[in-house]
Amino acid sequence: MIDQSFQLLACQYLHAHVEKLQNELSGAKIAEDIECIHQSRVATRQLRAGLIFFDICFSARKMKKWLSQIRRVAKKLGTARDRDVQVQFIGEFLSNLNKRQRRYKPGINRLLLRLRQGREKIQPEVVKSVAAFNSSGVLADIHGEIEKVLFSFKGEQIPLQTQFVFQHTQERVTGQLRELCSHQGSLADPSDKDGHHRMRISAKRLRYTLEICDAAFEGELGPIITDVKKTQTYLGDIHDCDVWEDYLGRFIVEEKQRTVDYFGHSRPFVSIQRGLDYLNGRCVKRRDILLGEFVGYWNTISQEGSWDKLQSMIDARLKEYQESSPMNPTA
Numbered sequence: 659m660i661d662q663s664f665q666l667l668a669c670q671y672l673h674a675h676v677e678k679l680q681n682e683l684s685g686a687k688i689a690e691d692i693e694c695i696h697q698s699r700v701a702t703r704q705l706r707a708g709l710i711f712f713d714i715c716f717s718a719r720k721m722k723k724w725l726s727q728i729r730r731v732a733k734k735l736g737t738a739r740d741r742d743v744q745v746q747f748i749g750e751f752l753s754n755l756n757k758r759q760r761r762y763k764p765g766i767n768r769l770l771l772r773l774r775q776g777r778e779k780i781q782p783e784v785v786k787s788v789a790a791f792n793s794s795g796v797l798a799d800i801h802g803e804i805e806k807v808l809f810s811f812k813g814e815q816i817p818l819q820t821q822f823v824f825q826h827t828q829e830r831v832t833g834q835l836r837e838l839c840s841h842q843g844s845l846a847d848p849s850d851k852d853g854h855h856r857m858r859i860s861a862k863r864l865r866y867t868l869e870i871c872d873a874a875f876e877g878e879l880g881p882i883i884t885d886v887k888k889t890q891t892y893l894g895d896i897h898d899c900d901v902w903e904d905y906l907g908r909f910i911v912e913e914k915q916r917t918v919d920y921f922g923h924s925r926p927f928v929s930i931q932r933g934l935d936y937l938n939g940r941c942v943k944r945r946d947i948l949l950g951e952f953v954g955y956w957n958t959i960s961q962e963g964s965w966d967k968l969q970s971m972i973d974a975r976l977k978e979y980q981e982s983s984p985m986n987p988t989a
Contacts, residue, residue, distance in 0.1 A: 660714060660715055661820055661822035661823065662811065662814075662816050662820075663816055663817055663818055663819065663820040663822070663823050663874075664712070664714075664715070664820070664822055664823050664826065665715055665807050665811075666807075666811065666816050666818060667712075667818050667823060667870075667871075667873060667874055668708070668711075668712035668715045668804075668807075669804045669807050669808055670818075670873060671708050671712075671870050671873070672705065672708050672709070672712065672800060672804055673801070673804050675701055675704045675705045675708060676705065676797050676800050676801055676804070678697070678701045678704075679698060679701035679702060679705055679797065680797055682694050682697040682698040682701055683698050683788050683791070683792070685697075685698075686698040686735065686738075686784060686788055687784070687785050687788050687789075692739075692742040692746065695735060695738050695739050695742055695784075696739055696742070698735050699732060699735040699736055699739045702728050702731060702732035702735060703732065703862075703866065704866060704869070705728060706725060706728050706729070706732070707863070707866035707867065707870065708866075708870055709721060709724060709725060709728075709800075710725075711826075711830065711867060711870050715807075716803060720799070720803070723794075723796070723799075724796050724799070724800060727791055727794045727796045728791075728796065730787065730790075730791070731787050731788060731790075731791040733787075734780075734783055734784050734787035734788075735784065735787075737780055737783075738777070738780050738781070738784050740901075741773060741776055741777040741780060742777065743898070744773050744905075745770065745773045745774055745777055747898075748766060748769055748770045748773060748937075749770060751766065751937065751940075752766045752767065752770060759936075761929075761932060761933075762932060762933035762936045762937070763933060764929045764930055764932075764933055765929065765930040765931060765932055765933020765934040765935075765936070765937070766933045766934075766937060767933075768913065768930050768933075768934075769906075769909065769933075769934060769937070772909070772913070818873055818874045819874055819975075819979065820979060821976070821979040821980055823871075823874050824874070824972070824975045824976040824979055825976055827867075827871045827874065827972060827975075827976075828972045828973065828976050830867050831864070831867055831868070831871070831968070831969075831972050832969065832972070834860065834863050834864040834867055835864060835965060835968060835969060837860045837863075837864075838857065838860040838861055838864055838889075838965075839965060840860075841853055841854075841856050841857035841860060842857070842956065842960075844856075844857060845857075845949075845952070845953050845956060848946065848949055851900050854893060854896055854897065854900075854949075855893075855897055855900070857893055858890060858893035858894055858896075858897055861886055861889045861890040861893060862890050864886050865883060865886040865887055865890055868882060868883045868886060869883060875971075875975065878971065879968075879971070882964060882967070882968045882971075885959050885964050888955065889952075889955075889956065889959075892948060892951065892952035892955065893952065895948050896945055896948050896949055896952065899941045899942070899944055899945035899948065900945065902937075902938070902941040903938060903941055903942060903945075906934055906937065906938045906941070907938075909934065910931060910934050910935075913927070913930060913934075914927045914931070917930070
């Protein structure tokens with residue numbers, strides 16, 4: 659028998675994110691507002707994180723199907739979202755160029771044109787992927803499982819706090835916090851892009867876990883979630899700079915070849931490359947600034963004991979329930 663409080667926590671969290679994903683996907687198909695793509699992608703991540711956290715509440719067969727379908731649509735949404743962010747960033751970058759920087763505009767305009775063309779090509783794939791996901795009935799299936807559990811609780815007053823809930827939370831948070839901190843050595847090496855990227859992924863996983871558990875902690879995890887979210891944002895912005903550096907390197911080679919194919923020589927590309935090189939230089943500089951800021955932020959919250967406070971809070975809650983009641987039976 660699965661701990662009822664754990665099941666209730668699962669139902670509440672998953673229900674909210676099933677509803678969120680369902681609402682946002684219709685907008686993602688139309689693509690009139692890029693925020694719909696963004697929120698759909700976030701909802702898939704949150705839903706996947708919730709299903710993995712509450713995996714013992716559902717059969718392995720159902721879990722495999724749900725996660726597979728969610729992963730598939732998330733991949734297409736992710737590709738579209740990444741391109742939306744690039745288009746938005748370059749559009750703003752272009753509009754902020756002053757008169758003295760007008761010599762950079764041809765290259766930036768060319769990049770923006772190619773990004774928009776690429777985004778248009780992606781949209782039919784997004785529509786097809788969302789339609790396939792909707793046809794799979796995954797969200798309806800998850801909702802049905804939630805309703806069955808909630809119906810079985812009808813008339814019962816079930817708390818969200820039990821020894822099992824806090825035991826499970828402690829196991830997940832302790833492991834993810836250890837993983838996050840294991841990457842902090844990469845911050846001493848600005849060139850360790852893989853280390854910074856792994857740290858970003860670890861921060862994202864920890865953030866989702868804390869958001870899942872926060873209801874059981876009655877909102878007490880809020881300040882720590884803020885720290886983790888800011889950590890994730892810094893590392894995400896740093897990763898974006900890395901992506902731009904890699905992308906621009908490939909784009910310059912490809913666009914130069916297009917010029918040669920069209921004109922028979924590369925001379926017209928000089929005015930294009932000038933802007934692309936300028937953008938790349940700005941991204942490299944921005945990465946250096948962001949990394950410096952993040953290292954300072956990380957050192958501050960570490961010295962303030964944010965991670966120790968989180969571990970202590972998790973451990974204290976578990977100890978409190980261990981002393982007050984025996985472990986509830988689980989599946």
